[in-house]
Amino acid sequence: MEIKAFQDYYPDELSLCYGCGRLNPHGMQIKSYWDGEESVCRFQPGPYHTVLEGYVYGGLIASIIDCHGTGTGAAAMYRAENRPMDSQPPIRCVTAKLQVEYLKPTPMGQLELRGRVKELSTRKAIIAVDVLANGVVCTTGEVIAVRINDEWLQKYLQSAAAS
Amino acid sequence: MEIKAFQDYYPDELSLCYGCGRLNPHGMQIKSYWDGEESVCRFQPGPYHTVLEGYVYGGLIASIIDCHGTGTGAAAMYRAENRPMDSQPPIRCVTAKLQVEYLKPTPMGQLELRGRVKELSTRKAIIAVDVLANGVVCTTGEVIAVRINDEWLQKYLQSAAAS
Numbered sequence: 001m002e003i004k005a006f007q008d009y010y011p012d013e014l015s016l017c018y019g020c021g022r023l024n025p026h027g028m029q030i031k032s033y034w035d036g037e038e039s040v041c042r043f044q045p046g047p048y049h050t051v052l053e054g055y056v057y058g059g060l061i062a063s064i065i066d067c068h069g070t071g072t073g074a075a076a077m078y079r080a081e082n083r084p085m086d087s088q089p090p091i092r093c094v095t096a097k098l099q100v101e102y103l104k105p106t107p108m109g110q111l112e113l114r115g116r117v118k119e120l121s122t123r124k125a126i127i128a129v130d131v132l133a134n135g136v137v138c139t140t141g142e143v144i145a146v147r148i149n150d151e152w153l154q155k156y157l158q159s160a161a162a163s
Numbered sequence: 164m165e166i167k168a169f170q171d172y173y174p175d176e177l178s179l180c181y182g183c184g185r186l187n188p189h190g191m192q193i194k195s196y197w198d199g200e201e202s203v204c205r206f207q208p209g210p211y212h213t214v215l216e217g218y219v220y221g222g223l224i225a226s227i228i229d230c231h232g233t234g235t236g237a238a239a240m241y242r243a244e245n246r247p248m249d250s251q252p253p254i255r256c257v258t259a260k261l262q263v264e265y266l267k268p269t270p271m272g273q274l275e276l277r278g279r280v281k282e283l284s285t286r287k288a289i290i291a292v293d294v295l296a297n298g299v300v301c302t303t304g305e306v307i308a309v310r311i312n313d314e315w316l317q318k319y320l321q322s323a324a325a326s
Contacts, residue, residue: 013215017215018214018220048188052323057182058258059226059229062229062261063223095221096265098221098261160215
């Protein structure tokens with residue numbers, strides 16, 4: 001049985017994100033999974049995702065930290081409520097604050113992101129993310145992820161389904 | 164006479180950045196200019212740069228803050244040395260730290276970024292960036308931009324020119 005990623009559970013109307021939406025054909029469609037207490041995402045940058053020749057673009061790294069962070073935040077909220085990610089109502093987080101520290105240049109090649117839940121409440125999660133290349137942490141980040149208000153989300157889902 | 168953007172002065176070998184490199188055909192090729200004491204960049208997201216329908220992807224916003232910030236940092240260093248941006252040796256900055264606060268959802272449409280130099284030394288610049296949509300600040304950011312070491316840069320330029 002194939003294990004579904006966090007993002008595979010997002011409702012269709014919430015799957016348009018350029019970073020992680022499985023229905024955005026132009027986007028990066030990142031996939032995040034639990035790996036014990038950590039969340040993991042592996043991403044292969046395109047050959048054009050450069051900053052200098054041979055090194056990964058920092059904005060791309062910030063982007064995938066952001067999506068992996070909000071995905072981990074939502075997954076942690078489902079887990080805290082002890083319910084599966086396809087149960088109702090859906091939980092989706094947006095980013096209130098993103099911090100990224102570039103410790104060293106990131107060589108081109110597959111990246112591994114590892115997320116840890118630093119703080120969690122019903123409405124907010126703080127997720128720390130390490131970004132590794134060849135097993136070395138090149139960038140660290142922190143995402144303050146805030147749960148989208150249920151009422152707003154229901155309205156959005158209805159309006160998106162009707163359009 | 165057309166006014167050149169900061170990024171138009173970057174040497175060819177330093178123009179591969181996915182965010183701001185004029186020689187990266189897949190990238191966003193953002194352009195930054197002085198506007199008095201502020202730097203300004205106007206950017207039109209693609210229709211696929213969504214987070215939800217009608218709203219701009221936060222990772223894209225972080226990316227253009229990053230590139231506008233490092234571009235403004237380098238331009239401020241040239242200005243502080245009282246020399247034009249096509250003089251030698253070239254100055255390029257990389258990001259040490261990026262912070263982004265998403266104040267409200269950013270509606271799709273042209274974005275305006277306004278940068279301010281908060282701190283400047285020969286090797287480091289701290290640039291504050293506001294991102295506006297329809298004249299309203301939706302996101303604020305701060306970039307700690309560090310000048311690439313001259314020796315490293317010369318080696319990189321020689322190796323890139325030879326390849």
